[in-house]
Amino acid sequence: MSTVSETISRGQPARRLRIDGWRWGGRAFLVFMLLYTALPMIWMLLTSIKSGFAAMQFPPQWWPDQPTLASYQKLLDPQNSVGQDFLRFFWNSLIVSTATTILSVIVAVPAAYAFSRFTFPGRNFLFFAVLLRNMFPAVIFLVPLFILMRAIGLVNTHGSLVLTYLTFGLPLAIWLLKGFYDNIPVQLEQAARIDGATRFQAFILIVMPLSAPGIIATAIYSFIGAWNEYIYAYTFLSKNEQLTLPVGIQRFFSENTTDFPGLMAASFMMSVPVVVLFLLLQRYFVRALTEGAVKH
Amino acid sequence: MAHVVLKDLVKTYGSFKAVNEVSLTINDGEFVALVGPSGCGKTTTLNLVAGLTSATSGDIFIGDRVVNDLDPKDRDIAMVFQNYALYPQKSVYMNLAFPLQMRKLPKGEIDRKVREAARVLDMTQLLERKPRELSGGQQQRVALGRALVRDPAVFLMDEPLSNLDAKLRVQMRSEIKRFHQDLKATIIYVTHDQLEAVTMADRMAVMNGGYLQQYDSPAQVFAHPANMFVASFVGSPAMSLIPLEASMGNGGAVLTSAEGWSLELSPRNAQKVARATTKKVVLGARHSTIKLHKSAVPGAIPAKAYTVEPTGDVTFVQALLSGAIVNISVSPNIAVTPDEQIWLEFDQERMHLFDSETEMALEAN
Ligand SMILES: Nc1ncnc2c1ncn2[C@@H]1O[C@H](COP(=O)(O)OP(=O)(O)OP(=O)(O)O)[C@@H](O)[C@H]1O
Ligand SMILES: [Mg+2]
Numbered sequence: 001m002s003t004v005s006e007t008i009s010r011g012q013p014a015r016r017l018r019i020d021g022w023r024w025g026g027r028a029f030l031v032f033m034l035l036y037t038a039l040p041m042i043w044m045l046l047t048s049i050k051s052g053f054a055a056m057q058f059p060p061q062w063w064p065d066q067p068t069l070a071s072y073q074k075l076l077d078p079q080n081s082v083g084q085d086f087l088r089f090f091w092n093s094l095i096v097s098t099a100t101t102i103l104s105v106i107v108a109v110p111a112a113y114a115f116s117r118f119t120f121p122g123r124n125f126l127f128f129a130v131l132l133r134n135m136f137p138a139v140i141f142l143v144p145l146f147i148l149m150r151a152i153g154l155v156n157t158h159g160s161l162v163l164t165y166l167t168f169g170l171p172l173a174i175w176l177l178k179g180f181y182d183n184i185p186v187q188l189e190q191a192a193r194i195d196g197a198t199r200f201q202a203f204i205l206i207v208m209p210l211s212a213p214g215i216i217a218t219a220i221y222s223f224i225g226a227w228n229e230y231i232y233a234y235t236f237l238s239k240n241e242q243l244t245l246p247v248g249i250q251r252f253f254s255e256n257t258t259d260f261p262g263l264m265a266a267s268f269m270m271s272v273p274v275v276v277l278f279l280l281l282q283r284y285f286v287r288a289l290t291e292g293a294v295k296h
Numbered sequence: 297m298a299h300v301v302l303k304d305l306v307k308t309y310g311s312f313k314a315v316n317e318v319s320l321t322i323n324d325g326e327f328v329a330l331v332g333p334s335g336c337g338k339t340t341t342l343n344l345v346a347g348l349t350s351a352t353s354g355d356i357f358i359g360d361r362v363v364n365d366l367d368p369k370d371r372d373i374a375m376v377f378q379n380y381a382l383y384p385q386k387s388v389y390m391n392l393a394f395p396l397q398m399r400k401l402p403k404g405e406i407d408r409k410v411r412e413a414a415r416v417l418d419m420t421q422l423l424e425r426k427p428r429e430l431s432g433g434q435q436q437r438v439a440l441g442r443a444l445v446r447d448p449a450v451f452l453m454d455e456p457l458s459n460l461d462a463k464l465r466v467q468m469r470s471e472i473k474r475f476h477q478d479l480k481a482t483i484i485y486v487t488h489d490q491l492e493a494v495t496m497a498d499r500m501a502v503m504n505g506g507y508l509q510q511y512d513s514p515a516q517v518f519a520h521p522a523n524m525f526v527a528s529f530v531g532s533p534a535m536s537l538i539p540l541e542a543s544m545g546n547g548g549a550v551l552t553s554a555e556g557w558s559l560e561l562s563p564r565n566a567q568k569v570a571r572a573t574t575k576k577v578v579l580g581a582r583h584s585t586i587k588l589h590k591s592a593v594p595g596a597i598p599a600k601a602y603t604v605e606p607t608g609d610v611t612f613v614q615a616l617l618s619g620a621i622v623n624i625s626v627s628p629n630i631a632v633t634p635d636e637q638i639w640l641e642f643d644q645e646r647m648h649l650f651d652s653e654t655e656m657a658l659e660a661n
Contacts, residue, residue, distance in 0.1 A: 185381065191381040192398075194369065195398050197369060198369065293380070293382055294379040295378075295380055295435070
């Protein structure tokens with residue numbers, strides 16, 4: 001980058017100024033975004049290791065005088081009622097999100113493949129119909145879906161949430177995956193079929209591994225959507241032992257409004273699975289898997 | 297090995313006919329080249345034989361079976377794709393092994409066959425690499441290798457040498473030819489390089505616009521092109537085609553140019569012209585059948601040299617004649633300069649005459 005701007009700028013100082021201006025502008029923007037996203041996280045972490053009294057002080061303690069892990073101990077202790085609730089909410093969220101993720105991959109993969117490879121009557125109509133749902137804010141569907149769930153007897157079950165999250169997550173998952181399949185040359189499957197594979201084997205052995213980044217992206221997207229969702233979980237579930245984390249944390253701590261360190265510790269632990277998921281899977285995103293397959 | 301028969305094969309995309317009533321018989325052990333310009337339906341024809349696209353109408357036989365409704369895997373074919381289609385996640389070794397694994401061969405035999413193919417294609421050192429770590433020519437050889445490890449009824453090859461440099465191409469050409477002779481393999485070989493077809497094939501099928509134009513041995517196609525398209529497509533430089541007007545009189549025939557000169561035809565050629573449906577006739581002549589004179593000779597036609605291209609062995613002279621460009625090859629020690637006045641003498645035995653209406657070759661009885 002620097003050599004480019006230097007070659008260009010020779011004898012043209014005005015040009016150099018403009019390029020540098022853009023570059024510094026870009027850096028400043030990135031720094032701003034970094035602070036914007038990281039500062040609340042840092043503040044959350046710091047508050048979670050304060051005592052209840054220290055958290056309420058004004059002016060605030062920028063750095064806790066007496067850091068303590070008491071909030072974490074309380075939340076993770078299955079002996080007391082707070083810990084029991086938190087661990088149950090955590091478990092509920094994990095079940096709902098994992099079920100949503102697995103189902104959405106199972107449905108999105110064949111659907112996206114069909115949209116990408118086959119022509120069938122109503123293909124375009126269906127493809128855009130799939131997107132129609134995403135043109136409206138999610139709350140619009142709250143009441144109709146609740147009535148529907150009650151009619152089929154799913155209110156107060158985790159199944160109602162899994163079904164709802166699927167209808168929200170699938171459209172984008174299918175679009176995303178279709179893009180991946182479009183980029184896998186059809187000749188690869190043809191070659192596999194000539195080499196002795198059935199159509200299904202060609203898909204499983206050749207195409208699936210190449211679409212791994214897409215499947216992983218789809219999975220992460222579905223998981224996070226389900227993990228963070230609040231309104232539907234709040235409406236569809238009323239029994240305490242069924243609540244998911246977003247609702248559980250809110251409901252549980254509104255009875256103890258002053259326990260900010262506890263709230264922050266719970267919020268922090270809620271973000272851990274998502275971060276771990278990203279760290280484990282991010283390396284699959286950077287690889288262009290089909291490189292070398294066909295002549296360009 | 298098996299023979300292959302295409303019967304009235306048609307493939308349409310919407311209203312567009314990519315392959316049109318093509319009928320071909322490829323004998324057991326025969327090497328047939330499918331040639332034609334880009335977009336003429338070569339790949340489509342090959343895909344129809346492979347079962348990758350289904351025919352709109354017509355029949356395909358491999359051996360004595362009608363294979364129209366068979367899956368590609370059940371047709372017992374191997375194919376080299378025009379764009380290679382290597383499995384990017386697999387090493388070269390696994391790419392070559394895949395067709396054998398799918399046919400459930402024992403491990404030891406797979407290993408032996410893969411290493412043998414790698415040796416023939418000179419890529420033993422590349423076996424552990426991934427396709428993205430290979431050059432274009434190496435990728436092409438892997439694509440070829442994946443077909444050669446098998447022992448199918450028919451080999452289908454879609455421009456398997458198009459991306460190799462000149463030296464490697466000549467080497468691979470003889471490698472494939474040897475392979476064909478040793479195995480008595482039935483091969484359908486697509487190329488748009490007519491030289492490749494002429495040098496390798498037992499017979500060549502020339503296609504244009506989805507239609508089969510001519511199907512014969514390269515020597516026959518070269519010596520007796522069925523129509524003007526084949527005449528201009530096969531041979532390099534292309535056959536010169538000169539539009540003229542025929543007039544018959546007292547037993548003979550004369551071709552007259554709008555430029556004023558005329559050419560008396562031999563009795564045999566006069567017979568051909570007599571069969572034309574129109575007076576407008578096209579004279580075809582290959583560069584080597586035209587004699588160039590630097591002074592007027594009886595029967596020779598005056599022309600002006602246009603460009604001169606020395607290639608070392610021969611010098612190609614192009615002249616403008618009756619609105620057409622005429623290619624003539626002369627020995628390099630004959631000096632011709634552009635715009636020089638020259639005289640051209642056509643070999644009556646080896647000239648071709650075409651009906652300008654139907655574009656078909658005119659034949660004597
Ligand atoms: N799936 C398709 N849909 C519509 N038209 C197609 C399709 N596949 C091929 N065609 C058309 O059919 C014609 C023949 O294509 P084909 O690929 O057989 O040409 P080709 O002879 O192999 O050419 P090349 O030498 O460039 O490979 C082309 O005009 C092409 O545009
Ligand atoms: Mg082609």
